Amino acid sequence: MTLTNIDTDEITRRLGRDRLILNAAKTKLVPFTSIHRDDPKYLSWLRDYEVIKTLGLPEYLVKPASYKTIASYCDDLIHSPTNLFLAIYDNTDETFIGTIKAGHINWYSSTADIGIMIGDRTRWGKGLAKDGISILCQYLFESTKLRRLTAGAMSNNPAMCSIFDTLGFKQEGILRKQDRFENSYCDHIYFGCFANELRPVHIKKLA
Numbered sequence: 001m002t003l004t005n006i007d008t009d010e011i012t013r014r015l016g017r018d019r020l021i022l023n024a025a026k027t028k029l030v031p032f033t034s035i036h037r038d039d040p041k042y043l044s045w046l047r048d049y050e051v052i053k054t055l056g057l058p059e060y061l062v063k064p065a066s067y068k069t070i071a072s073y074c075d076d077l078i079h080s081p082t083n084l085f086l087a088i089y090d091n092t093d094e095t096f097i098g099t100i101k102a103g104h105i106n107w108y109s110s111t112a113d114i115g116i117m118i119g120d121r122t123r124w125g126k127g128l129a130k131d132g133i134s135i136l137c138q139y140l141f142e143s144t145k146l147r148r149l150t151a152g153a154m155s156n157n158p159a160m161c162s163i164f165d166t167l168g169f170k171q172e173g174i175l176r177k178q179d180r181f182e183n184s185y186c187d188h189i190y191f192g193c194f195a196n197e198l199r200p201v202h203i204k205k206l207a
């Protein structure tokens with residue numbers, strides 16, 4: 001596989017984006033669409049300081065995100081051949097609660113970077129992020145045949161660091177005092193995982 005002979009149709013097929021539904025124990029992941037983009041709660045999450053303070057998107061901290069900016073960001077992701085952008089639903093009541101992304105997919109090196117936001121703060125601490133990340137990683141390794149997944153987190157985000165550790169990601173590097181946090185700076189921690197290292201919370205094989 002070279003960079004030049006992988007076309008858009010092949011990427012769509014490999015991502016399975018047009019028909020993708022990932023059913024986990026606590027969450028369901030489906031392609032993020034204009035319906036999620038235009039749901040007022042999505043914009044409200046991106047304006048909630050407690051949600052965005054560890055997201056690594058300083059532009060949203062400096063100035064409240066506008067619908068126009070967010071819509072354009074989402075539209076780029078929805079159609080991107082190098083990003084798989086999904087909406088997260090809580091299985092208990094089928095509510096849209098956040099987003100998850102396999103970003104910067106490199107089809108040549110077979111790598112991607114995982115990011116997540118549980119925007120509904122009332123759902124934090126229930127294992128939903130761990131559940132969603134686990135099923136997405138399983139899908140990326142088993143169905144999409146990616147070889148290596150990476151992720152990054154601010155060191156003041158213990159929940160995120162704990163999730164990657166539990167799922168078998170290895171801490172691979174630290175950028176010292178890379179991220180600004182309020183009136184101080186904190187480290188940025190990089191994680192990486194190969195298929196044989198993943199410890200998914202779901203033991204069933206994906207179809």
Ligand SMILES: CC(C)(COP(=O)(O)OP(=O)(O)OC[C@H]1O[C@@H](n2cnc3c(N)ncnc32)[C@H](O)[C@@H]1OP(=O)(O)O)[C@@H](O)C(=O)NCCC(=O)NCCS
Binds near residue numbers: 050119125
């Ligand atoms: C970080 C975030 C994704 C966590 O989501 P969540 O659904 O609350 O996380 P979960 O409940 O699945 O898992 C939390 C894990 O972290 C652990 N944890 C939570 N707070 C912790 C703390 N202060 N210290 C250590 N571990 C902690 C929990 O014990 C749990 O681990 P366990 O299942 O082994 O017990 C969510 O808070 C969020 O979206 N925050 C805003 C955006 C963000 O920071 N995204 C990540 C950017 S890299």
